[in-house]
Every structure is written in structure tokens, then in C-alpha cells.
Amino acid sequence: MNVMSVLNQLMNQAQGGQSHQGGSGTDINRMVNNLGNQLSGSGRSSGGSSGIDMKSLLGGGALGMLLGSKRGRRMGGTALKYGALAGVGALAWKAYQNHKSNSQDAMPATPAQQGQPLEQLQGADQERRGLEILQAMIMAARADGHIDANERALLTEEIERLSPDDELQAWIQTQFDAPLDAQALAQSADSPQAAREIYVVSAVIIDDQNPMERAWLDQLAGALNIEPNLARELEQQITAEQA
Template identity: 75%
Template sequence: MNVMSVLNQVMKQAQGGQSRSGGMDINRMMDSLGSQLKGGQGSGSGIDVKSLLGGGALGMMLGSKRGRKMGGKALKYGALAGVGVLAWKAYQNYQSSNQGTSQPALAQQGQPLEQLQGQAQEQRGLEILQAMIMAARADGHIDANERALLTQEIEKLGPDDELHAWIQQQFDAPLDAKALARNADSPQASREIYIVSAVMIDEQNPMERAWLDQLASALNLDTGMARELEQQIQVATKA
């Protein structure tokens, strides 16, 4: 399945533009996020949130089709562009604050999405895309017409037949946080699943907030880790 091709385009929508190659510009993304993750400031160091349009498949999945105000949520969308980096930074911060807490060895944490290659990256991409779709469905408001529109937007991204069928299955599958969590292939994958879900949900919607809390429990993320992941979203998208 060409999942990373589709996911890369969604990530580019989060950044408000497309690269010439149509893929994820890892070097530019790393440079963009680098000083923020180190606590620095400066011109060109952050994501240009003013350019975030929330359009296309991303805007549909994140709920703009239901008339939500884009403003504050648009600030969160940019976090999708560096989901692996942000999740890893959250882990580092959490580890520093919880030195006495037993944690899996570094080698067992798993690599960030942006560092994976080949099949490993494709598998992680499926996990991320599945989390995004489930979060988009969390408030139960995707009706038949909205699903058709969303399907059209996703088709514009060029999924192959196998991926297209898989995406349709995700719309029909039960919202099951435990099933989603079982697909996580590492602690890093769990953090990435949570962070993209946190980007997707509306904190003011009780059903969506409840979904995020269920997911944290299913992923075995304690309150401190979940809070750190959500904090990284705010750091990455700070204007």
C-alpha cells in the first residue's frame, strides 16, 4: 500500500503547502522544528501557522466540514508535520522529570516516524492514519454524505486500490481504542498515535475528549506522559 505517499500529502496540508517532489521534506521539517524543540526562537524556526489552510483531506478529517472555527485548531494542525519528533521530545522531557520511574530501554522505544525506512515506515504510517480516522469519527458525526465527501478528498491523494479499501474499512470499523493500541509496534508508536489523535480532537467536545482519555489508557500512557505529549503540540505550534 502507498500509505506514506498519502500520509506525506496530509502532512504537507498541515504545513500549508506542497513540496516539489510531493513527499515529506524531512530536512526542512527538522530545521523548522529544531530550535523550538531546544527552546529557541528566531526567524524561520517555527511552522508558519498563518499559512495553514486546513483544506483538502486534512481539513475534512479535522472537522472543518462541520463548521468548526479554524483559528485555534489550525494552530494545532502544524504539529502533524513533525509528529515523530514531537512524540520523541515528549518522551525525553518525561524521562527527565521521572528519573526514578522504570522505563523500557532506549533501544526498545522505537524510532520516530521520520527516521523509519521501507516497510517499517509504511506500517507506522498505517497506525498514524488509522488513529487520525478514528479521532475524526470520535464525535459520531460523520454521516453518509460527509463520508462520501471525505472519500473524494482522500481519493485526490492517490491511494492505491489496497489502501483505498483499507481506508473504507476504517470508516466501518468499531471505534475501539484497545484495538488501535494493539497495532502500536513500540512505545514511540503509541506516543505518535496519541499525539495525532490529540491534534484531531476538539477538547471542548466531551465525546472527543473521552475518546482521547480512553486511548491514553489503552496505550498505557500515564497522565504525565499524555500531558507532556499535548504540551508538545502547543510548543510546536506556538506563534
């Protein structure tokens, strides 16, 4: 399945890119080059101008529909920053490092023990993590129960513009029919780092002012064994990317 090709294009939409071509999308290599700074906590790979207002996502591609702008989502000047979604691995790792530094646990936190960030993975490992992230995004988009048949048809059309192969397209359709099961999603996480990335993309997609969506995120945190302090740190990092 061409998972990363599709995921890269969704990430590009988060940046405000308009391309729907199969060969375009987020430059993963650029994120890898900046990952050292993210892991060390010495800086962010993207500047303050890297996001776009969610209003520009109204009807604007698959990501805009996943974000639920069609459902009357509260706008309020909220901006979705590139780093909050496209830099999900680095963001999740930085939040974990911050969490460790504020805890009494002196055990070292290394990618070898915790799992590598998405941006550092290659080949089949990156495709597998990408599939986990796509699954999390779709489940979060469904958390309020308001993707009806017409909206699903529109979303399917937008996803087709991303040129998924037949296997991935079939998999995506099964995700729209599958039960919302936080435990099943959590079991797909291949490492603690993967669990944190799943939580981050879910937190980006949901509207935390919607009780059903907030309840889904809290349920997912429990299934992923993400303790409350770490969950808050992950959400604070998203907020920091939106500043």
C-alpha cells in the same frame, strides 16, 4: 500500499501546501536532517511561521475534513503547526524525554529501547508506522460520531485526490466502517514510541472542547498505557508547536 505517499500529502496539507499530486508532500529527508536537534531537545525544526490558521482548511482537502471544520469546530484563532503533525515522531520523542527528565525513573530513554520515531524509519517499517498513524487519524475524526454518508463521500473524494493505491483505498474505507475500538488501535502500536505518536496525532485531530472527542482521547491514553503526566506533556508539546 503507498501509505507514506498519502500520509506525506496529509502532512503537507497541515503545512498549508496545496498539492494533491502523488509525488509531492512533506520532505521526510528534511525532517530526518533536523531530527538530531529534536531528539536532543536543543531546538525545533520549524519556525514560528510554519503553521496556518485552521480557517484556511475549511473545505481544503482531506486533512481539513478530518479536522472536522465542517462540523462547526471552534476556531478561536487556533493554528495547526506543521511540527505538531508533520513532525509527529520528533515531537513525541521530545515530549517523552521531557517526561523522563521530570520523573524519578533513571532508566535511559533511547530509540533502541523505545522504538524509532517515524521520521527515522525506512521502508516497510515506516509504511507500517504510517498505517498506524492513518488509522489513529481516522478514528479520531470519527470520535464524535458525525461523519454522515454525504461527508464520507466528500472525504473519500478528497482522499482519492491523494492517489492511494487500490489496497490502501480499500483499507481506508474499512476504517470508516470499523468499530471505534481504542484497544484494537493500541494493539497496532509496534513500540512505546508508536503509541506516543498515535496519541499525538489523535490529540491534534480531536477538539478537546467536545466531550465525546475528549473522552475518546482519554480512553486511548489508557489503552496505550500512556500515564497522565506523559499525556499532558505530549499535549503541551502540541501546544508549544502552536505558539
